[in-house]
Amino acid sequence: MNKSVIPAKSALITGGAGFIGSHLVDSLLRDGYEVTVIDNFDPYYPAEIKQQNIAPHLQHPHYRLLDVDIRDAAAINPIEGCFDVIVHLAAKAGVRNSLSDPLGYQMSNVIGLQNLLSFAHARKIKQFVFGSSSSVYGDCPRLPWSESDLDLLPLNPYASTKLAGEQLGYVYSRTFGLRFIGLRFFTVFGERQRPDLAIHKFAQLMLAGRSIPVYGDGSSERDFTYWGDIVAGIRAAMDYTASDYEVFNLGNHRTIGLLETIHKLEAVLGVKAQIDWQDWQPGEMRRTWANIDKAQRLLGFIPATDFDRGLERFAVWLKERLCAEAAA
Numbered sequence: 313m314n315k316s317v318i319p320a321k322s323a324l325i326t327g328g329a330g331f332i333g334s335h336l337v338d339s340l341l342r343d344g345y346e347v348t349v350i351d352n353f354d355p356y357y358p359a360e361i362k363q364q365n366i367a368p369h370l371q372h373p374h375y376r377l378l379d380v381d382i383r384d385a386a387a388i389n390p391i392e393g394c395f396d397v398i399v400h401l402a403a404k405a406g407v408r409n410s411l412s413d414p415l416g417y418q419m420s421n422v423i424g425l426q427n428l429l430s431f432a433h434a435r436k437i438k439q440f441v442f443g444s445s446s447s448v449y450g451d452c453p454r455l456p457w458s459e460s461d462l463d464l465l466p467l468n469p470y471a472s473t474k475l476a477g478e479q480l481g482y483v484y485s486r487t488f489g490l491r492f493i494g495l496r497f498f499t500v501f502g503e504r505q506r507p508d509l510a511i512h513k514f515a516q517l518m519l520a521g522r523s524i525p526v527y528g529d530g531s532s533e534r535d536f537t538y539w540g541d542i543v544a545g546i547r548a549a550m551d552y553t554a555s556d557y558e559v560f561n562l563g564n565h566r567t568i569g570l571l572e573t574i575h576k577l578e579a580v581l582g583v584k585a586q587i588d589w590q591d592w593q594p595g596e597m598r599r600t601w602a603n604i605d606k607a608q609r610l611l612g613f614i615p616a617t618d619f620d621r622g623l624e625r626f627a628v629w630l631k632e633r634l635c636a637e638a639a640a
């Protein structure tokens with residue numbers, strides 16, 4: 313072998329068939345990584361959507377897909393390969409669903425993470441990036457939320473599994489020498505967004521001429537973050553070596569109200585929304601807002617796509633997908 317050839321970096325991506333994971337895989341394959349994906353095509357939303365996400369990856373010579381359940385250590389431990397980094401995105405996502413299935417969320421999000429951390433330790437994998445969530449802040453009173461806030465007060469089982477995950481990561485960093493980087497994603501949107509998330513759900517209903525359920529008085533606010541910025545933040549975290557344990561907010565540092573979000577959706581879709589007002593839901597956060605100074609300083613994270621531009625791209629993608637489905 314020519315000694316000047318630098319071997320490709322190898323990454324294990326869990327949840328790589330999902331919304332964020334499939335975009336990350338696009339970016340890694342483009343940059344010459346060897347990529348192994350673990351995904352069990354969890355039925356929370358249709359497997360066909362995930363099959364579409366990964367369709368361009370399947371023929372790539374540096375891509376391997378393993379249909380493995382992260383809850384099953386016996387299936388994970390024999391996985392062959394040397395990995396420079398694990399990016400752990402597989403999880404049961406979705407706040408509302410976690411209220412009715414808390415045990416299922418513990419099993420996937422905590423036991424599943426434990427299995428991956430044990431695997432990383434046994435294989436001496438140095439770098440572990442974890443997809444955490446803004447929901448760990450919950451009732452934290454100071455906005456915008458910063459990583460130095462210690463009163464993390466999660467409001468639902470999903471959020472508490474993510475907080476538990478960050479703490480488990482600290483154990484593996486401090487005691488077992490793994491570098492663990494937790495990334496608190498703030499409501500991610502754009503092309504391939506999960507169909508249960510508000511923008512995608514509303515858009516589908518509006519285009520179908522149906523009403524959209526709006527909980528509370530419409531005053532809730534979200535710090536929406538475009539997937540491209542999240543992928544850039546994950547990539548920076550994969551290369552981060554300055555310390556052995558960190559958590560970072562990956563947000564846009566700008567909040568948008570629910571009614572404003574709906575008005576902007578009406579504009580990009582060219583459809584008027586009919587609102588079906590509902591009571592506030594238990595476990596929901598009223599407002600999310602990220603302080604991103606730390607991510608900017610240590611990861612060079614600077615969001616590049618604002619909400620309006622990301623929403624336009626989402627609308628184009630959704631309309632094209634619906635047209636293709638209608639023609640099929």
Ligand SMILES: NC(=O)c1ccc[n+]([C@@H]2O[C@H](COP(=O)([O-])OP(=O)(O)OC[C@H]3O[C@@H](n4cnc5c(N)ncnc54)[C@H](O)[C@@H]3O)[C@@H](O)[C@H]2O)c1
Pocket residue numbers: 326327328329330331332333350351352353354355362380381382383400401402403404405406420424443444445446496497498499500501506
């Ligand atoms: N999308 C957001 O706004 C957002 C916000 C905060 C945090 N997150 C976190 O980011 C990660 C990715 O989110 P996403 O929106 O891409 O979700 P997603 O549901 O599209 O992707 C998650 C993937 O994990 C897989 N998976 C679930 N359970 C599994 C199991 N037991 N074994 C193997 N694979 C399993 C699913 O099949 C799916 O493809 C998740 O950990 C989520 O909690 C997402």
